[in-house]
Structure formats: C-alpha cells, structure tokens
Amino acid sequence: MLLISVVVDCVSKSYSYGLFSKRYDKILSDISLEITKGKTVGLIGPSGVGKTTLAKIIMGLEKPTSGKILIEGTDIWHISSEDRNISLKKIKMVFQDSQGSLNPKKTIKQSLYETANLMGLDVFKGESLILELLDRVGLSSDIFCRYPHQISGGQNQRVALARILLVKPEYVILDEPTSALDIAVQAQILELLNNLQKENNFGYLLISHNIPLIEFMSDKVVVLDKGSIIFQGDTKEFTKFNSLKNKNNFIGYK
Amino acid sequence: MKILEIQDLNVKFTTPIGEVYAVNNASFSLNANETLALVGETGCGKSVIANTIIRLLPQNAEISGNIFYKGNNLLKMSDREMEKTRQQEIAIIFQNPTLSLNPLYKIGDQISEPLLVHKKINKKEAFTKTKKLLKTMGFQNPSKFTGMYPHQLSGGMNQRVLLSISLTLNPSIIIADEPTKGLDNELVRDIIEEFKTVNKINNSSLLLITHDLSIARELSDRIIIMYSGDIVEITKTESFFKNPLHPYSKILLNSLPERGFNPPKGNSPSMVNIPKGCKFHPRCPHKKKICSEKTPPIYSIDEGDVRCYLFQ
Amino acid sequence: MTHHIEELKKYAISKLNLNAIGITIFLLFLFIAIAAGIISPYNPWIRFEPYIPPNSSHFLGTNDMGNDILSELLFGARVSLIVGFGASIIATVLGVIIGIVSGYYRGMMDEILMAITDIYLMIPRIPLIIILAALMRPNFWLIMLLIGFLWWPTTARVVRSSTMQIRDASFILSVKSLGFSDKHIILSEILPNINHVIIPKFMLTIASAMFSEASISFLGLGDPTMKSWGMMLNFAFMKGGLINEMWWWYLPPGLCIVAVVFSLMLIGFSLEEKENIVLGLE
Numbered sequence: 063m064l065l066i067s068v069v070v071d072c073v074s075k076s077y078s079y080g081l082f083s084k085r086y087d088k089i090l091s092d093i094s095l096e097i098t099k100g101k102t103v104g105l106i107g108p109s110g111v112g113k114t115t116l117a118k119i120i121m122g123l124e125k126p127t128s129g130k131i132l133i134e135g136t137d138i139w140h141i142s143s144e145d146r147n148i149s150l151k152k153i154k155m156v157f158q159d160s161q162g163s164l165n166p167k168k169t170i171k172q173s174l175y176e177t178a179n180l181m182g183l184d185v186f187k188g189e190s191l192i193l194e195l196l197d198r199v200g201l202s203s204d205i206f207c208r209y210p211h212q213i214s215g216g217q218n219q220r221v222a223l224a225r226i227l228l229v230k231p232e233y234v235i236l237d238e239p240t241s242a243l244d245i246a247v248q249a250q251i252l253e254l255l256n257n258l259q260k261e262n263n264f265g266y267l268l269i270s271h272n273i274p275l276i277e278f279m280s281d282k283v284v285v286l287d288k289g290s291i292i293f294q295g296d297t298k299e300f301t302k303f304n305s306l307k308n309k310n311n312f313i314g315y316k
Numbered sequence: 317m318k319i320l321e322i323q324d325l326n327v328k329f330t331t332p333i334g335e336v337y338a339v340n341n342a343s344f345s346l347n348a349n350e351t352l353a354l355v356g357e358t359g360c361g362k363s364v365i366a367n368t369i370i371r372l373l374p375q376n377a378e379i380s381g382n383i384f385y386k387g388n389n390l391l392k393m394s395d396r397e398m399e400k401t402r403q404q405e406i407a408i409i410f411q412n413p414t415l416s417l418n419p420l421y422k423i424g425d426q427i428s429e430p431l432l433v434h435k436k437i438n439k440k441e442a443f444t445k446t447k448k449l450l451k452t453m454g455f456q457n458p459s460k461f462t463g464m465y466p467h468q469l470s471g472g473m474n475q476r477v478l479l480s481i482s483l484t485l486n487p488s489i490i491i492a493d494e495p496t497k498g499l500d501n502e503l504v505r506d507i508i509e510e511f512k513t514v515n516k517i518n519n520s521s522l523l524l525i526t527h528d529l530s531i532a533r534e535l536s537d538r539i540i541i542m543y544s545g546d547i548v549e550i551t552k553t554e555s556f557f558k559n560p561l562h563p564y565s566k567i568l569l570n571s572l573p574e575r576g577f578n579p580p581k582g583n584s585p586s587m588v589n590i591p592k593g594c595k596f597h598p599r600c601p602h603k604k605k606i607c608s609e610k611t612p613p614i615y616s617i618d619e620g621d622v623r624c625y626l627f628q
Numbered sequence: 629m630t631h632h633i634e635e636l637k638k639y640a641i642s643k644l645n646l647n648a649i650g651i652t653i654f655l656l657f658l659f660i661a662i663a664a665g666i667i668s669p670y671n672p673w674i675r676f677e678p679y680i681p682p683n684s685s686h687f688l689g690t691n692d693m694g695n696d697i698l699s700e701l702l703f704g705a706r707v708s709l710i711v712g713f714g715a716s717i718i719a720t721v722l723g724v725i726i727g728i729v730s731g732y733y734r735g736m737m738d739e740i741l742m743a744i745t746d747i748y749l750m751i752p753r754i755p756l757i758i759i760l761a762a763l764m765r766p767n768f769w770l771i772m773l774l775i776g777f778l779w780w781p782t783t784a785r786v787v788r789s790s791t792m793q794i795r796d797a798s799f800i801l802s803v804k805s806l807g808f809s810d811k812h813i814i815l816s817e818i819l820p821n822i823n824h825v826i827i828p829k830f831m832l833t834i835a836s837a838m839f840s841e842a843s844i845s846f847l848g849l850g851d852p853t854m855k856s857w858g859m860m861l862n863f864a865f866m867k868g869g870l871i872n873e874m875w876w877w878y879l880p881p882g883l884c885i886v887a888v889v890f891s892l893m894l895i896g897f898s899l900e901e902k903e904n905i906v907l908g909l910e
Contacts, residue, residue, distance in 0.1 A: 108502050121805050147807065155805045157798040165799045167820040176816070177806055215358065216583070222802065229806055244357040244527050249571035249579040274573030 065134050068097040068120065068153065068233050068265065073129035075115055089115050090289045093129070097233055100259065102266040104280030104297075106273065111286050113269045117235050120267070122150040154231035156222055158238035163222050164210040170221055171206040177228050195224045199254060216247035223254065233265040241272065252279065277301060319488055319521055320346040320369070325381035327364050327373070337590065338364040340545045342381075343614070346489065351515060351522040353532035353553070356542035357584055362525050366491050369523075370408055371398050386488070403434055407482035408491040416478055417466040423477050424462025430484045449480045452517050453510065472506035479510055483518055490514070491523045496531055508534050529572060533557055541565050544585055544595040546611075551620030561622040563600045594624070602626055650894030657888050661705040668699040672855055682876050689876040691860075692867040700855050701880050707856040708838050708888070711772045715837035718776025720830045723783025728814055728822075730784075731791030742788070748781040754843060761849040768851035771844060775837045783829050790822040824899070831896035835889040842885050857881035 076088040089112040097103050097120075105113055118124045120131060122138055130137050133149040141149070157163040164173050174196075178188030193203055199220040205213055213221075219239065226234060239255065240248040252275070259266060268279050276283055276297075283300035285293035293303050327339040338361045346352050356362045367373050369383055369390065383390040385405065390398065410416050417426060427449065428442035435442075443462065450458035453476045466474055475495065482490055492511070496504045508531060511522065515535075526532055532539055532553065539556045541549040541564065549562040560566050570578040582599040585591055591598055597607040606625055615627040660667070669687075670676075675694035682689045688697040730741040757774050764770060794800060795818070803817055844850055845858030848866070852859070864870060864878035 118801075123801070123804060151807055153805075155802065157802055159798045163798040163802045165803070165817050165821070176808075176812075180806065180808060214583075214586075225802075225806065245529060246357065246568055246571045246580045247583075249577040252577050253579040272573070275577075278573060278577055 066099040066265075067134070069130075069132040070095050070116075070120060071130040071132060073116070073119060073126045073131065075112070075119060075124070076127050088289060090119075090126075093286075093291060095284050095291070095294065097265045097267050099232060099265045100263045101281045102259070102268055102279050104276035104283040104300075105267060105269045105286060106271060106276050106283060107286035108271065112289050113286060114237060116286075117155060117237055117267070117269060120235060121153055121155055122146060151229070152232040153235065154226045154229060154233075155235040155237060156219070156226060156239045158241055161210055161215060161218050161242075164218060166210055169207055169209055170213070173221070174225060174228065177225050181229055191228065192224070195227045196221075198227065199224045200250075214247075215243050216251060219243065219251055220254070223258070227258070227262075231264070233267070235267045235269070237269045238271075239268075240275070241270065248275075255279070273304060317348045318345040319348045319386065320523075321382075321384040322365075322369075323382040323384070325365070325368065325383065326379070327361070327368055328378040329374075330376045330378070337545055338377075339368070340611075342547050344540055344547065344550055346521050346523055348488075348521055349519050350538065351511075351524060351536045353524045353526060353536035353539045354542065355526060355529060355532050355539060357527060359586075360542045360584070361545045362542050363493055366408065366493050366523070366525050369491065370402050370406055403430070404485045405487055406489045406491065407485070407487040408493065409478055409482055409495055411494045411497050417474055419466055421465075422462065423464050423466065423469070427462075427477065427480050427484060430481065434485060445484070446480075449483060450477075452513070453477075453480050453483075454513065470503075472503045472510075475503075475507050476510050479514060483514065483520075486518070487520055489521050489523060491525070493525045494527070495524075496526065496528060504528075504531065511535055529568065541568070544590060546595055546623060547614070548596070548623045549620065551622075555619050559619065561617075561619060561627065562596075562624050563602055563626075564596045567599075646894050647898035650891040650898065653887055653891035654895060657705055657709065657884070657891070660702055661709045664702040664706050668696075668702040670696040670699045672696065672699040672703045679872075679874065681874075688880055689874070691863065691869070691877055697860075697877060697880065700860055701857070701884060704855050704857045704860055704881060705884065705888075707768070707854050708841065708858070708885070711768070711775070711841040711856065712834040712838035712888075714772040715775035715779060715841075716830055716833040718773065719779035719833050719837070720783055720826065722777070723780035723829075724787050724826060726780065727784040727787025728791050728818060731788035732795055732810070732814060732818065734792075734795075738788075741784075745781045745784050748778070751778065753778045754840060757840070757844055758847060758849055761844060766849050766851050768854045768856075771841060771850065772837075775840055779833055779837060779840075783826075783833065786825055786829055787822060790825045791818055794818060794821055828896040828899040831892045831899070835892035835896070838885065838892075839889055857885050861885075 071094055073090060073093045074088070075090040076086045078086050093116060095103060095105075105116070107113055115124070119126050122131070125139060131139065133152060136145070136149050138146045138149050164170070168176075174192050175185075175188060178192060181188075183191060196203060196205075201217060201220050201224070205217060205221070210218055210221075236255065240251050243251060255266070256279070258264060266279075268276065270276050277300065280297050280300075282296050283293070284291055285300070285303070293300065295303070322345065323343050325339055325342040326337070329336040329338055342365060344352075354362045354365065364373070368377075368379060371390065371393075373379065379391060381391070385401065390401065393401065417423075424443060424446055428439070428446045431437055431442040431445060432439065437445075446462060447458040450461055455461050455473075455476070461469070461473075466477070469477065495511075496507055511524075512535070514520075515522065522535070524532065524535055536553045539549075539551060539553045540547055541556075541562065543564050549556070549560070549565050551561060556565065557569070560569055567578075567580040569575060571580055580599065585595060585598075591608070593606075593608040593610055594600070594603075594612050597603045600607065604625060612623050612625045614621050614623050617627055672695055674696070676686065676690050676696065678690055678692050678694040680686055680690045686696050686698065688701065690696055691700070726741050726745065730738040756778065757771070760774060761771065800813060800817055803813055808817075841850070841856060842858030842861065845856055846862045846865070848862055850856060850859050850862065858881075860881040861878060864874070864881075869877035
C-alpha cells in the first residue's frame, strides 16, 4: 500500500510570530490520512480549520512542525532537497480561485508553453501535446491568445487542469475546485475530474465544504474541526455521521 | 398587490468589443410581502436588473422600458427623487458583508446613522431604536455589540448588521445581490436564517439575486430563471422544483448535487456572441426549426410563465 | 461591482491628460539634453562680454564669465538629467532587489533587510551628502552614486509590500507547485505584476534625485567642472546675479528644475492614480 500512496503521518503545524517573540498558533494537530492512487479522499470542515495549510504541507510548500509526509514510502523531509523535488513532482494542486491561478499578465498560451518548457519539451512536441490536452479538457485552441480575465471561470479551471496534465502528476490536491463556479459548470468540471481520474489513475485529495459534493466524489471522507480530525471513514459511514451530527447543528445544511 | 412592476425592460451596453444586450424584454412584478428569487448563471444579466432598479448603472448603459414603484416610474424620476427613494424605500445589500461595512466606525454608529440623517431624530432615540433592531436580529446583548467594530464580529454577524442597517428606515423593498457568494456553508445557513427572520418581523418584499438554487428554494415564494439576458421562466418555487417548465430549468435542476451532478452539454453563450432565436436552442434537446429563427414570446400557462415554443 | 470599475476606468482615462502634459514637458527636456550640441547657439565655455542682458545674439544674456546662459542651460539639461536618471536607476535596482527578496522570502531575511532599510530611512540624507561631498573632492559621478545609494529605501518598502500582496496569490502558489524555480517566479511572475508600482516610483525618484543634486550644487558642493542647473544657480547667487537683479541669470535654471520635476511628478502620480483606480482602491 505504501508504494502507491501519499501518507500523512501524525502531522502538526504551528506558527510563531516575529523574530524574538514566543507566540505560537497551533493550526493542525496530529493529522494522519492516506491518499491512494485511483481513489478520492474528501477533506471537509468549516473555513479556517487548516484545510489549506494541510494541503500546502502535503505539497511540500511548508514544513510540518512535527510528523512525517511519506510520498510512496519516502519521507520527504529526511532526504536531500533535490530528491525532495523529484518526489514532490508527483503531487500537484488545483486551486479554488480559478481566475487567480493563472498569471493575469500572461496569455493562456504563454502560461502553458512555459510549463511545457519546464518539462523539457521542445517547441514542436510541446505544442502538439498542449493542443491534445486542451482538446482533452474540452477547450478549443482559440482561447490561446486570451488573458485569464477574458475567459469564463469554468474555462480557466479547464486551463489549470490542462496545465496539471502537462506535468503528469500521480496525485492531485483539489482545493475547492468548483466552489466559485455556477452549478451547471460545476457538474461539468466534476465529470471531467472523474474521467481524468479514471484515465490517469490519479489519487485525489478533494478539499471542500460542500457536503453533497464530497459525498458524490469521495471514496473516503476526513472531517477536520479546529485543527484535528473528528471523523475518518468511508463515504457511507460519513453520511450516517453527518445526519447524526446535523441534529446537533454541525457542519451540514440541508 | 404589486409593489414593483417591471415592463419590457431592455438594457444595452456599448463597449469597445461591441454592443452587449444584457437584459432583453424583461417583465415581472414583485408583490408586497413576497420573496422573489432571480436565478441565473454568472453574466446572465441578473445583477444588471438589480442595478437598473436602483439606477446605479454605468454611463454606457442604454435603458428602455418602465419600472413602476408604487405607481411612479423609477426610470423617469429626477436624480434627487431617486436618491430619496434609494435611501428610504429600496435598500440593497451587496456581496461581501465585511467589506460593505466601514471598518473605522462602531456598529452602533453605522446602524443609527441613517436614522439620524434621514429621520432627523436625536441620538438617544436612534440608539434605543438601534438596540431594539439588533435584538430582533438575534443579538442577545445589543448594548455590548453597538460599541464593537466590524472586524471584531464574524462574517455572519456582519451580514446581520448589514441587514439591520437596511432595515432601519423600514424600506418596502430589499434587494439582496448574491448575499451568500463565496461564503462557507455554516455562514450560508446563518444568512438564510437571518432572511427568514427579516421576513417575519418586517413586511418588506425581498428581491433575492443568486446563482445558488438551494438558497432560492429555502427562501423564495416565486422564482425567475434567466438565461443569457432573457427571462425564460417565472413559476412558484414549489412547483419549479417539482416540475420545471423550460428545458434550461430542467438541465439546471439535474446538475444539482442532490440529483447527482448531471453535467449539461455545451456552454452558455458569451454576451457578445449570442445565438439567433431562442438563446438556448443550440443546447436544447427539444429544438425545432422555429427555435433558431425567432425568439419565443412568454407563454402564460397554469403553472407559470415560460419562454418556449413547447408551450405554444 | 464590475460596472463600478468600468466607471472608474473612464475617470482614469480623463485623468490621463495630466499624464500627457507631463510626458510632453519631459520629452521636450529629454530632446534638449540629447540635442544640446546641435541646438545650442554657442559652446557654454566660450567667453563673451560679461553681464550682457538678453539681446538678439544672446537670448538669455551672459553671466559673470561671459558664458552664454542659453547654451549653459541647454547643456545643463544633459548633466541634470544624467544625474537624475543614473541615481534613480541605481536606487530603483537596489530597492527592487531588496524589496522583492524580503517580500518574497519573508522570515529572517526580511527582518534583517527591513532593519537595514529602517536605518537608512533614518539617515538625514542631504546633510550626509554635504558632509561626504565636503570631505571628498566633489565629483559629478560621486554625487550620482551617493544619491543612488541613499534613495533606495522607500522603493524597497513599496516593492516589498506589493510583493507580499501577491506572493500568496493562487497563481504564484500554482506555479510554485508546478515546480518552477524561485528565479522564474520572481522574474517572470512577480515582476510583471508589480511593475505598475515600480515605474511611477522610478519617475518620482528621478525628480527627487535631480532636486537633491540641485540643492547640493547650489550649496557649492557640486562638481565645478560640470555645468548643471544647480551649479548655475550657485554661481548666480555667489557672483551677485540676484543682488544686481539679473533675472535672466538666476531665473531660467530655477524654472527648468521646477518644470522637469513637475513633469516627472505628473507622470508618476497619474500612473500611480491610474493603477489605484483600476484596482478600485480609491
């Protein structure tokens, strides 16, 4: 199991402020979960409980205060930074603010080509791959010369997905991928995400506060509250847990 | 009783990329003591309608049609009269509760300000009224909250404060423009509760503009569906969720979470490149030849009004 | 909200006229500075009869040494603008590097760099330059370097705060998560998105540097071998131009300094304002 999954093992994170002060804020305490290839883990909880911080820690953008992140068995904070970068290449992230996840001063073409360049693809190969991927996410090449603010939120999210497909990750963190989109567009993006998972055997970590969405997409659900896990189990159990909690006015709403 | 009546409203913007028809032939009315939800996707023109009612459109907008408020045409009022109406009769609540309040003033001052300015009552009286209002809005200890600043309160509380401000002058109409956009579920539920309270304690009508069908379902009596600048359906909320009329309404409902996220085919047209005839026809499963030639009129049937040739 | 912004943009466009005035004045002086050798009637070092009031052969008369003042003025544009530009380029490059590094990396680096910036901000700059210029032999390049190395802290502050604003934007996070290097992120993602604060700041720094050079030269600590506008003012004062009411001697360089600084201010402020309006900050 260990070799086809990302394991978060007892991760805690606290922040200290200032150069000399000793103030600490504990954001996460003892979080353990596992993202397996081809499966979706839903992470749910009210805003401000550290969902995004956890995502950043898994991405290697922040170092946990204690605990381990194992990517296919490798503890990423106990290896050299080059090895860490190689391991981290397997995880990529889709952001909530689809418009904001592309540089506003660059055209779609520039953003995509830079990424192809980063992957070491030459211009010709890069171009054919980009066109193929745009077609896969349901976009035509006439959006190439536009800027992010000139296309819709759904199209922006598709571009972001195409860019992620370009770097061929194995695990993808989806941070509220559809919460800024209209209902009909949301359904289209979710279908696309499901299809991409089937084709590429992606392991998803889906962060959302939308319960029906989590229930629809996930195989396993983790509920986070005030920095710690209060529930972890498969989706059926979660539905039971949620209806129970709903009586006490917990996170759900009808 | 109709309190607001909109007849044949057309709004057109002249922009560098061409003319944008934001609202076409919109006609509907808002009854006294009613909550009316105006639902549609981003860019379908629903916020334009709200801004037209309170006349806050930019200069490049061209408006035709009539908006009657208690018998007076809002579009023909002088700017001064309109200002007065805006302040005392029609209140509007914008998207972000925390940003809509001035961070430098205390809650109490912000709520009592309209009373001091427009009702010309003294400060003590205004504060008593403010506290009373806060109490009805669910603040247990109003005297404590009047001295606090917006950043000391949560988003939900700020939304309640905003609602209180809009209620101080007892307006006949409250327009809420996407009051829940970008907020998380807990807050959304709070806000729904607040609006329910407002409905109970106040006899004003609410025009709720939203892209979220579940909120419309919770709050509204009637529902208007807009697609690409056209009103395509006006029905009672209850019957809408049981038996939607327009094909677009059907695909919209099917994409809801509780119906399994069925993705619709195709995308909404961009505002500059709109199909001829019925704007929905390229995506419609029931399209006929006439659909691509002429825009259908509104047909009134028992269940409601619908803009589709199927109901001819 | 979008309509609100549209309206503000319109307002911004009407404000651009001020920008156009500023650019026109500035380009005029830039042209003078470049073409001084062609358009000036005489070599500014040639001596004619001293103290001639304006006449047909000397439009602005001559000074105590008999140099043609119009020619001095035209060549002075060159010196003053070079000092202004040179100092501003040094200050902006330093400020941008320090600002971006401390805003992007935060942490210890930020604390140290900002502490240095604060110390620099506390230094009384003109008196320091006066002391240094008095100690060393006054030299044109030295003054330019000194101004450049003392004028960066405000730029660094502004750049740091803009960098901090966008470093957590999701497009930065997403390129970071795609594996782009810090160098790429800073040069290709952050810099294009903050140049709207750098350019006006650059303009304002030119104005400030020119003004400081004039002050220093006026106090007699400038480079005597270079005829800058400040130096001309200095001579007009020292050699009795003001007492003898020779307005053609002391007024033109003063007016030129005011005009260039004013034009740069107009450009700088209207660029700044335009950006604020587009961002909806006003």
